[in-house]
Amino acid sequence: MLRKINSKDLLYNLELNDINIDKTKNYTPEYNPMFEKISLALDIDKPGYNLYLVDDFSKEKLDSIMNFINKKLEKKEKPKDICYVVLEEERYPYSIYLENGMGKVLKEKLEYIQEEYNECIYEFYNKSSNKEKEIILESMDKKRNEIVNELIEESKKEGFEIKTGVSGFVFMPIRDGKALSEDEYEDLSKEEKEEIVEKVSKLKEKAEKYLEMLTDMETKGLEDLRDIMKTYFEMEMKSLKEEYRKEFEDNIQSLDFLNSVCRNIENELIENYTSNYEDDQESIVKCIYKYKVNVIVDNTLNKSPLVIFEENPSVNNLIGSIEYESKNGVYYTDTSLIKAGSLLKANEGCLIVRANSLLTNGSAYFYLKKALINDKIDFDYNRGYLELLSLGGLKPEQIKTNLKVIIIGDYEVYNLLYNYDEDFKKIFKLKSEYNKVVDINSKSKEWIFKNIYHTCEGENLKNLNEEALKEVCKYLSRKAENKNKFYFDKCEIDKLLIQADNRAKIENRDVITKEDIQFVAYEKEEIEKEVMEEYEKERIFIDIKGKKIGQVNGLSVVDLGYASFGRPIRITCCCYKGNGNIIDIQKESDLSGNIHNKAISILKGYINSIIGKYDTLPVDFHLSFEQIYGKVDGDSASVAEAIAMLSALSNMPITQSIAVTGSINQFGQVQPIGGVNDKIEGFYEVCKYKNDIKGKGILIPETNREDLVLNKEVEEAIKKGEFTIYTMENLEDAAKILLGEKNFRFDNLIEEIEKELKKYNKKSKKCGKIRL
Secondary structure, X not given: OOEEOOHHHHOOOOOOOOOOOOOOOOOOOOOOHHHHHXXXXXXXXXOOEOEEEEOOOOHHHHHHHHHHHHHHHXXXXXXXXXXXXXXXXXXXXXXEEEOOOHHHHHHHHHHHHHHHHHHHHHHHHHOOOOHHHHHHHHXXXXXHHHHHHHHHHHHHHOOEEEEXXXXXXXXXXXXXXXXXXXXXXXXXXXXXXXXXXXXXXHHHHHHHHHHHHHHHHHHHHHHXXXXXXXXXXXXXXXXHHHHHHHHOOOOHHHHHHHHHHHHHHHHHXXXXXXXXXXXXXXXXXXXXXXXXXXXXXXXXXXXXXXXEEOOOOOHHHHHEEEOOEEEOOEEEOOHHHEEEOHHHHOOOOEEEEEXXXXXXXXXXXXXXXXXXXXXXXXXXXXXXXXXXXXXXXXXXXXXXXXXXXXXXXXXXXXXXXXXXXXXXXXXXXXXXXXXXXXXXXXXXXXHHHHHHHHHHHHOOOOOEOHHHHHHHHHHHHHHHOOOOEEEOOHHHHHHHHHHHHHHHHHOOOOOEOHHHHXXXXXXXXXXXXXXXXXXXXXXXXXXXXXEEOOEEEEEEEEEOOOOEEXXXXXXXXXXXXXXXXXEEXXXXXXXXXXXXXXXXXXXXXXXXXXXXXXXXXXXXXXXEEOOOOOOEOOOOOHHHHHHHHHHHHHOOOEEOXXXXXXXXXXXXXXXXXXXXXXXXXXXXXXXXXXXXXOOEEEEEEHHHHHHOOOOHXXXXXXXXXXXEEEEEOEHHHHXXXXXXXXXXXXXHHHHHHXXXXXXXXXXXXXXXOOOO
């Protein structure tokens, strides 16, 4: 049914008296499905329940999400510290989880223990406070001197003096109280030399016995000293051990580590003890200080688990790294050079990354998947070419993780990952879309006004009067393309308010008014002005008066991404003898998109369903979008194309003062289209530039009635009766207003078409029966 929209139904009207704003409350909408899904992800303590969030990224949205997650995480226990420790093998550090803040305590405690052992062993070596040790040392010295003196006396009796060599004792023959030189020895007779050799041989046998006695004595003495050292450690380190055991009684891993450190230090020091500190000092330092604690995640200052946004999700930033240092051209690493990534820093909490940043960062997505699948962080990826230059790299133990990951991206990336990556659907089992379009009700109005209030407060903007508030709401409904809905985008609202505030300052107003909002919201782009000037100068042809056969004013939207505007298009059709084909000049010129191609095929089905049906139509239709040199896509011109085809075939003229937009199906039903407000205002602007608004109008689908949120100027023109909007439900409605007079009937149009078809059928089979 053809309808004319009443101006009262068209005007945007919003009631504000049902709003009660509590300015103290946070403006985050708790009912929003996106936050509910985030809450679900955080509450499910099972692997794989990470979240892919379909949304446009902005700092404001990120802040809102992070604030919400932080509030959820505040209810959790304090996050644990994570340490890597070295015990048995320096190349194989293993991980320890400790209570919040205890990682630093463990590191400090180890360093304290090491210093205590270093002082303790120094005292044992160098101080005589232990009488039992001193008695044994004195006894060893005395026995050592006795054994050596006996050997010296034996040597003197045989005419030799003893010197100590690297491999033991050296016997030097003596003559006249002096040791023989090599020359003097060579001057000796053979018998004298043989006598010396024989004596030396006997002395060596005796020396070996003395050395055995000396070794046995020293071995026994060192064993006694080591027993004393063991007792000494037990006494001296008792209070220290009691102290750390009490401190770490709730953490078995840390306690076992410190117990093992103390046990290993004592055993190694006792085993390597020689009683000479200078000889043992190097091994003592190495023994004591080879144990390490690296606190790779220190949560001392964090009262709850963290939510971290990783701006640059490279492999190193996500997983962590093992760094290398160069000394004298040699690369080396140790446990202290292991650095944690954001996955470990956000452990027990939440990590947020952008899909685009993740996927453009090399193999970062692969290692993120690996970490989430295994619930572990593996630093093995970091074993790069630097290991070829070093003697041996580290092989840290994998660290178990427990966190939630949120990826923010678009549908295209989600579809690609979901359909082509089997792992993705296992580790991102939850998906949520930030629904920007919400129904208008008291709750959503309260939500909008809270955001406006907080933006004005936070950005130090002027307040809005009531009319300005209504205009903001109208703008948001227009963005939603529905007068009963709001398009909620905080970035969009903030941008509108900040620019309107600036306009109010320029105009010296105390508050932001409706005019300030309108000035910003409906500001025209330069390209739109240039296009409209082309219509004004008649460089782009358009008729808005009279009637024309095969020519109709269709409507289109020029979408620049950052802005959009409507413009009318002259659509023409010519008929020639043929086989019932629709020759789309756009398609023939490779200027037609897939959706437009589909619409042309639907048109062919519809035309054949009302004319000809079972017989081939004896005509071809040539359709053209005049003065369009770019790609044409979409199906919203199919009503206009159908009217142009019927006009060309029937020779009935089309009213040029009314433009039309709408999509049809094969049964002639008119379907809704997008961009209806831009299209209406675009035609209105052309009429205005031509100084001819009165009596003009637009024909739109009935199903687009609720989408009408027009600017003030168009509303006023409709209110005055200068400009009219009609709605249609089917093609017959469109034909009545575009092709007909007062008493127009659709079957009259079919009769006219039948008459024209007979002209084409003089030498061919008669056209099939017409279906109405």
